[in-house]
Amino acid sequence: MITKKGAATRARIIDAAADEIRDRGIAAVTLEDVGRRSGTGKSQMFHYFPDGKEQLLLAVARREAERVLEDQQPYLGGLTSWAAWQRWRDAVVARYRRQGVHCPLGALITEVGRRTPAAQAVTSELLAQWQREVRAGIEEMQARDLVDRELDPGRTAGAVVAAIQGGVSILMSTGSVDQLESALDLCLDFLRQSTQLRTAGR
Amino acid sequence: MITKKGAATRARIIDAAADEIRDRGIAAVTLEDVGRRSGTGKSQMFHYFPDGKEQLLLAVARREAERVLEDQQPYLGGLTSWAAWQRWRDAVVARYRRQGVHCPLGALITEVGRRTPAAQAVTSELLAQWQREVRAGIEEMQARDLVDRELDPGRTAGAVVAAIQGGVSILMSTGSVDQLESALDLCLDFLRQSTQLRTAGR
Incomplete structure (x- = not known):
């Protein structure tokens, strides 16, 4: 069981690590730097991340994956009209235009090891959650008779997420x-x- | 100027390197192994790849990029009917299903350094050539009145290539x-x- 205060400290460490990685690159980041940046002592760092840097990087990857979806809100969660779909489309394009050629999540996944079960879980969960949200939007539009009810919403949502992945x-x-x-x-x-x-x- | 025989030797070295990488992974491959596998002496290896392993890896990446398109032929080059598009679609899916989770080209690009100009040139050229071929197919269909002539064939071809990239x-x-x-x-x-x-x- 992690306390509320504990969860806040853990989140602070993860955010500090994410910022540190954005500023200096994954390779250069040390647990000491992250401790300093987050104002966390060595023993606390060890308490939350006993397995060290790799465990912290994985937690940062999970955080960056959450951010991918957060950055698309509130649009992604409210795909109930064509205007809403268009706003979401524009938000996605703006987000990735801003991000440019450097993908923090991709870099973390590569560092942790793309083929490790832990990294694959982060990517798979992100893709599944993303597809679920797009699917909910398609189903909303079908309920409103704005999209053909014959369309398979799950398959179509998968195609939309693939289109974004490929564009990125x-x-x-x-x-x-x-x-x-x-x-x-x-x-x-x-x-x-x-x-x-x-x-x-x- | 490279002679016909020289070009054949160079191609033999590159194919041997590609096979060696498939069998043993990029990290483990040495120029000596590739020389042995291709029956090429040390001085010949040096003649064709004076800059060593990195130069050879880049040549293999170029070859793997060519293969991505070759594997889609003759379908990709003859998108002149809906049946032809469907056969191409099936060939693309079958190719990547066979390839599975390991992408030789992706691994080479990562090894050479995704952000190096040489690696970017290989990827960009592959994407541009792929998009050109899909675009030619859309234009063929437009000329036959099978696809709406109002569609921008270049933009649409870009979307199709993105969809494939994302799916992969x-x-x-x-x-x-x-x-x-x-x-x-x-x-x-x-x-x-x-x-x-x-x-x-x-």
Whole structure:
């Protein structure tokens, strides 16, 4: 059982580590630096992260994964009209444009070891949660008769998340946000067209 | 100027290095191993790759990038009917299902240094060439009146390549090919619908 105060201290350490990594890069960060930055003593650092730097990095990765979704709120959680979908689309593009070619989460996952079960769990949970939220949005639109009810909301949400992932990975390789924009636009156009087609009596 | 025989020797070294990397991993590979496997002497290895292992790895990365597109042929080069698009879609899914969670090109790019200009050039050229080929397919379909001529073929091709990239990156994180399939299906459905909508007199 972790106390409220304990949880706050742990969160402070993780935030300090995230900032330290953003400023100086993962390789350069030491537990001492993070302790200093967060005002946490050595014994406390050891109390929360007894396994050392790797355990802390994994906690930071989990935090960065949460941030990926937080940065899309309140839009992602309220996809109930086309205007709302458009605002979400713009927020996603703006977030990744700001982030540019450096992905803190990607760097952490690479450092912890992309193929380790712990790193895979962080990535899988993020993708699953993201897909669930997009799916809820599609279901909302279907309930309002704005998206064709014949569409499989889970599969379609998976395609939307894949489109974003691909746009971001191209952004990170080339520095261009074009493919992210066109991939998201294609998905939104696809959803919009699904009802136009039904209305047109396909 | 490199002679025909010289080009063949160079290609043999690169193929041997690619096989060696597949069998034993990038870190373990030495120039001596590659020389032995390809039947190339030390002085010849030095002649073709005077800068050593890094230069060879970059040449292997270029070769793996070519293979990404070769593996999609003849389908990618002949997207002139819906049946052809479907065969291409199936070939892409089958290729990445076979490849699974290990991407030889990705590993090479990471090893050479994702942010180095040489690695970025390999990735950018692959993405640009891929997008050009998909774009040519969309333009073919537009010329045959099978895809709405109002669609921007370049932007749409960028979205399709992003969808594939994202599906593959999710496959590499989670082992599941689902998102790759649904992302490609969404893109194909989108292209098909574009004409249905026009026919329906949007």
